[in-house]
Amino acid sequence: MDTLTTPPSNDTPRGSLACVGMGMTLGSHLTPLARSHIEQADVVFAALSDGIVELWLQRMHPDVRSLQPYYAEGKSRMVTYRQWVELMMTEVRAGKKVCGVFYGHPGIFAWSPHKVIEVARAEGFAAHMEPGISAEDCLYADLGIDPGRLGCQHFEASQLLFYERRIDPTGYLILWQVGLVGDLSLKRFSTGPAYRQVLVDVLSQDYPLDHEVIIYRGVTLPIQKPRIHRIVLRDLPNATLTAEETVVLPPAAPLKLNLAMRERLMELDKAYSVA
Amino acid sequence: MSDTIELLNAIGQDATLRHASADELAPILEQAKASEALKSAVAAGDSSLLFEELGHKPNHAPQITNAPGHEEEEEEEEHHDGDHKPHHPSEPDHHKPHKQ
Numbered sequence: 001m002d003t004l005t006t007p008p009s010n011d012t013p014r015g016s017l018a019c020v021g022m023g024m025t026l027g028s029h030l031t032p033l034a035r036s037h038i039e040q041a042d043v044v045f046a047a048l049s050d051g052i053v054e055l056w057l058q059r060m061h062p063d064v065r066s067l068q069p070y071y072a073e074g075k076s077r078m079v080t081y082r083q084w085v086e087l088m089m090t091e092v093r094a095g096k097k098v099c100g101v102f103y104g105h106p107g108i109f110a111w112s113p114h115k116v117i118e119v120a121r122a123e124g125f126a127a128h129m130e131p132g133i134s135a136e137d138c139l140y141a142d143l144g145i146d147p148g149r150l151g152c153q154h155f156e157a158s159q160l161l162f163y164e165r166r167i168d169p170t171g172y173l174i175l176w177q178v179g180l181v182g183d184l185s186l187k188r189f190s191t192g193p194a195y196r197q198v199l200v201d202v203l204s205q206d207y208p209l210d211h212e213v214i215i216y217r218g219v220t221l222p223i224q225k226p227r228i229h230r231i232v233l234r235d236l237p238n239a240t241l242t243a244e245e246t247v248v249l250p251p252a253a254p255l256k257l258n259l260a261m262r263e264r265l266m267e268l269d270k271a272y273s274v275a
Numbered sequence: 276m277s278d279t280i281e282l283l284n285a286i287g288q289d290a291t292l293r294h295a296s297a298d299e300l301a302p303i304l305e306q307a308k309a310s311e312a313l314k315s316a317v318a319a320g321d322s323s324l325l326f327e328e329l330g331h332k333p334n335h336a337p338q339i340t341n342a343p344g345h346e347e348e349e350e351e352e353e354h355h356d357g358d359h360k361p362h363h364p365s366e367p368d369h370h371k372p373h374k375q
């Protein structure tokens with residue numbers, strides 16, 4: 001096999017940034033390109049959901065700095081996320097090749113990777129996002145759902161409480177971060193049954209209380225099995241649910257034919273003589 | 276004793292091992308001189324048994340927030356009246372719908 005090597009450059013080092021996804025499962029999901037970004041970086045920052053996956057990452061680079069210690073109960077997560085951006089940008093500005101490693105896909109339900117890339121580009125640095133296999137991808141595979149069949153809405157669960165959103169119960173509804181639903185303070189890592197009851201009350205406007213709800217956890221270590229727990233909507237408040245689980249509501253109603261549009265399309269077909 | 280992270284990596288990237296049952300993995304782990312922690316984690320189907328060997332660092336999963344009142348600094352002043360527009364903190368251009 002031919003090997004290519006990057007030519008050495010005499011230019012003064014210019015900082016750059018790559019935010020890459022680690023995928024969900026140790027050993028299974030890391031892409032060759034994401035691995036290369038990690039190996040070629042001067043500094044690696046890591047926001048991973050599993051401490052053992054972080055140990056695996058440390059095997060790939062001598063300078064892996066965990067972003068986990070910046071979280072704290074009672075401290076706004078928004079403050080934490082801004083700190084992450086600053087930590088990464090400080091190294092980029094110092095001329096370093098920086099790699100931010102995030103579990104799953106770095107751009108899915110993740111604020112800082114998008115933000116730090118935006119900031120780096122605004123300051124004239126090269127910045128790139130490299131996709132990874134997300135919890136969403138694992139969910140489709142493990143639950144046998146094709147988002148294209150009936151459509152699929154994804155929300156951070158809290159957004160359904162903080163804002164008026166329109167749910168379409170003829171497609172799948174996927175709710176992220178249900179474990180901390182309704183936390184306006186952003187200072188907690190779990191809320192609890194009373195908060196989940198508010199979510200159930202909102203959902204009950206579109207779903208019957210005995211509607212199926214799937215609590216899903218994909219595997220982070222290759223010796224685990226996915227957790228797929230089926231309950232009914234009314235039992236969601238008291239179900240066991242961690243911050244790393246995703247909640248799925250299957251469709252509650254059949255698709256409705258749009259007769260007016262079909263009529264219109266048939267007219268068009270006639271006009272273009274394809275009928 | 277074999278390195279547990281390396282063994283996990285090897286299992287994670289092998290189609291047979293990744294989907295093997297605990298019974299199928301047991302002799303393979305034995306032969307590979309896997310640690311007691313890894314062997315018992317696989318046998319019990321409980322990966323928390325690995326903490327004994329590798330230590331336990333509880334990691335937090337959340338990485339996003341859509342709560343009102345925590346938007347970008349620039350916007351905060353505009354929204355003191357409590358009339359928050361349904362925008363997304365990670366969306367630099369709030370006029371575009373969030374696409375994900």
Ligand SMILES: C[S@@+](CC[C@H](N)C(=O)[O-])C[C@H]1O[C@@H](n2cnc3c(N)ncnc32)[C@H](O)[C@@H]1O
Nearest residue numbers: 104105109134135176177217218245246337338
């Ligand atoms: C901030 S998001 C980060 C998602 C991540 N960037 C990705 O690509 O999957 C955190 C949420 O992802 C979901 N999640 C994280 N780990 C998961 C897992 N192992 N299985 C299922 N869902 C998971 C949960 O809904 C959790 O609240």
